[in-house]
Amino acid sequence: xxxxxxxxxxxxxxxxxxxxxxxxxxxxxxxxxxxxxxxxxxxxxxxxxxxxxxxxxxxxxxxxxxxxxxxxxxxxxxxxxxxxxxxxxxxxxxxxxxxxxxxxxxxxxxxxxxxxxxxxxxxxxxxxxxxxxxxxxxxxxxxxxxxxxxxxxxxxxxxxxxxxxxxxxxxxxxxxxxxxxxxxxxxxxxxxxxxxxxxxxxxxxxxxxxxxxxxxxxxxxxxxxxxxxxxxxxxxxxxxxxxxxxxxxxxxxxxxxxxxxxxxxxxxxxxxxxxxxxxxxxxxxxxxxxxxxxxxxxxxx
Amino acid sequence: xxxxxxxxxxxxxxxxxxxxxxxxxxxxxxxxxxxxxxxxxxxxxxxxxxxxxxxxxxxxxxxxxxxxxxxxxxxxxxxxxxxxxxxxxxxxxxxxxxxxxxxxxxxxxxxxxxxxxxxxxxxxxxxxxxxxxxxxxxxxxxxxxxxxxxxxxxxxxxxxxxxxxxxxxxxxxxxxxxxxxxxxxxxxxxxxxxxxxxxxxxxxxxxxxxxxxxxxxxxxxxxxxxxxxxxxxxxxxxxxxxxxxxxxxxxxxxxxxxxxxxxxxxxxxxxxxxxxxxxxxxxxxxxxxxxxxxxxxxxxx
Numbered sequence: 001x002x003x004x005x006x007x008x009x010x011x012x013x014x015x016x017x018x019x020x021x022x023x024x025x026x027x028x029x030x031x032x033x034x035x036x037x038x039x040x041x042x043x044x045x046x047x048x049x050x051x052x053x054x055x056x057x058x059x060x061x062x063x064x065x066x067x068x069x070x071x072x073x074x075x076x077x078x079x080x081x082x083x084x085x086x087x088x089x090x091x092x093x094x095x096x097x098x099x100x101x102x103x104x105x106x107x108x109x110x111x112x113x114x115x116x117x118x119x120x121x122x123x124x125x126x127x128x129x130x131x132x133x134x135x136x137x138x139x140x141x142x143x144x145x146x147x148x149x150x151x152x153x154x155x156x157x158x159x160x161x162x163x164x165x166x167x168x169x170x171x172x173x174x175x176x177x178x179x180x181x182x183x184x185x186x187x188x189x190x191x192x193x194x195x196x197x198x199x200x201x202x203x204x205x206x207x208x209x210x211x212x213x214x215x216x217x218x219x220x221x222x223x224x225x226x227x228x229x230x231x232x233x234x235x236x237x238x239x240x241x242x243x244x245x246x247x248x249x250x251x252x253x254x255x256x257x258x259x260x261x262x263x264x265x266x267x268x269x270x271x272x273x274x275x276x277x278x279x280x281x282x283x284x285x286x287x288x289x290x291x292x293x294x295x296x297x298x299x300x301x
Numbered sequence: 302x303x304x305x306x307x308x309x310x311x312x313x314x315x316x317x318x319x320x321x322x323x324x325x326x327x328x329x330x331x332x333x334x335x336x337x338x339x340x341x342x343x344x345x346x347x348x349x350x351x352x353x354x355x356x357x358x359x360x361x362x363x364x365x366x367x368x369x370x371x372x373x374x375x376x377x378x379x380x381x382x383x384x385x386x387x388x389x390x391x392x393x394x395x396x397x398x399x400x401x402x403x404x405x406x407x408x409x410x411x412x413x414x415x416x417x418x419x420x421x422x423x424x425x426x427x428x429x430x431x432x433x434x435x436x437x438x439x440x441x442x443x444x445x446x447x448x449x450x451x452x453x454x455x456x457x458x459x460x461x462x463x464x465x466x467x468x469x470x471x472x473x474x475x476x477x478x479x480x481x482x483x484x485x486x487x488x489x490x491x492x493x494x495x496x497x498x499x500x501x502x503x504x505x506x507x508x509x510x511x512x513x514x515x516x517x518x519x520x521x522x523x524x525x526x527x528x529x530x531x532x533x534x535x536x537x538x539x540x541x542x543x544x545x546x547x548x549x550x551x552x553x554x555x556x557x558x559x560x561x562x563x564x565x566x567x568x569x570x571x572x573x574x575x576x577x578x579x580x581x582x583x584x585x586x587x588x589x590x591x592x593x594x595x596x597x598x599x600x601x602x
């Protein structure tokens with residue numbers, strides 16, 4: 001079976017203010033960030049919806065990056081929008097406004113071709129949409145999902161159901177705590193593993209990543225950066241590098257998982273150096289390898 | 302020259318509340334935590350002052366651990382006391398009361414024997430006392446110092462002078478930011494290196510350690526723990542393992558520094574598993590080596 005990632009998630013317009021600048025209606029969304037990173041490792045098809053107001057230049061840009069955008073449908077209404085800001089503590093986004101808009105009634109129908117996808121990534125979006133997409137895929141070799149506090153609070157049941165169907169669950173530290181009811185992250189991960197997935201990945205932003213299976217634990221610091229410009233999309237970009245590498249590796253073993261976490265961290269480190277996905281969009285594969293080598297120098301003992 | 306660490310710092314009585322329990326007048330202080338960890342690697346002599354109220358059982362306990370306590374003088378008055386608490390976010394201590402007491406007029410006179418110490422650790426204490434001790438040591442091979450926000454705010458000049466005389470400067474992330482005026486920790490470290498030391502070590506509590514020299518940077522996550530009971534003294538315990546290992550290694554090169562950071566992190570991980578230094582006091586050297594091996598498993602890729 002030829003490898004191909006099908007990623008469902010949001011394609012959105014972000015209005016963001018950081019201590020270093022601001023941007024209005026920039027290309028964002030979990031599926032955008034994910035696919036811009038994952039494409040370095042495997043072909044990616046995106047399933048999403050945008051509104052009639054969505055600038056076609058953004059779709060063209062994704063296409064130029066090699067992302068299959070045929071699954072992005074254009075519906076009547078406005079595109080999903082997120083408005084937020086960051087203080088100097090860039091680890092915590094403050095949301096000013098979330099408009100689901102066209103995502104509110106999104107019922108994705110996967111094309112026959114896309115139903116053959118070998119790898120499925122369910123980026124942060126309504127768990128019911130995630131489940132609906134997954135159920136249409138014929139025989140996925142590997143399935144991962146991400147989520148956020150909003151769905152943990154409003155659709156916990158749907159999320160619990162989904163977790164029984166996925167191999168890998170990704171969330172950040174506060175989401176892991178909220179979903180599991182455990183403050184300590186080892187205990188949180190154990191509680192999340194008990195919900196079904198083989199692997200639980202906890203993203204701690206600038207403090208790195210923890211990765212738990214029943215058989216091993218992997219702890220990685222974040223790649224050290226002098227300039228963090230805008231952290232929006234870092235978690236989804238991490239997921240793109242992580243899941244992309246696992247797709248390329250073709251097996252879910254301890255060695256490939258550890259490497260995947262580092263590739264995810266590297267991609268995320270590039271993401272936060274610009275607004276939107278500008279830095280990742282312009283990236284060369286050699287830059288990824290060079291930072292991977294540097295990561296080893298930074299952390300080996 | 303026979304290796305011996307001379308450590309000046311506080312020996313104190315701590316009253317602490319955490320979400321898991323509380324303790325009154327427990328043995329604490331920067332020199333206590335430091336020496337309990339450093340003794341695993343090299344002989345340690347402590348220079349400090351306690352009041353007449355200081356329970357002699359505490360001195361006996363330090364002595365039983367092999368710590369040379371002849372430099373701990375007993376003055377008229379009350380022992381240095383710290384009262385604080387921690388919420389579930391155990392990374393940040395909240396101070397309720399600090400009583401310097403006998404430390405206010407402490408003018409240490411180092412004995413002729415102690416003046417021959419090969420290695421000097423100036424634990425968190427008034428920078429003027431740190432400088433006074435250092436100036437009495439004949440020919441130290443390696444000097445390190447720690448500090449805290451209190452001294453950065455009240456004795457910045459003394460601290461700046463001290464930094465020209467030390468090889469290694471340790472502080473936590475918020476102290477590094479405050480002292481350097483830089484929020485980004487790479488920039489903060491560069492500013493601190495410019496003040497004199499060859500090595501800057503930034504302790505981030507449960508988020509690990511960053512270590513900077515002009516030639517290399519080392520990033521280590523913290524040892525992952527399921528139970529964090531009381532973080533008091535973790536930074537000083539880290540310093541004890543770190544500086545103790547460097548003393549034992551006998552050279553300040555990249556390989557020894559990286560290993561020293563891991564040993565410091567291991568000792569700190571044991572410290573936070575109990576009140577006071579109970580866990581570190583009861584520790585066997587084999588337990589340290591076993592956690593060191595596990596640290597490698599947790600972090601290698």
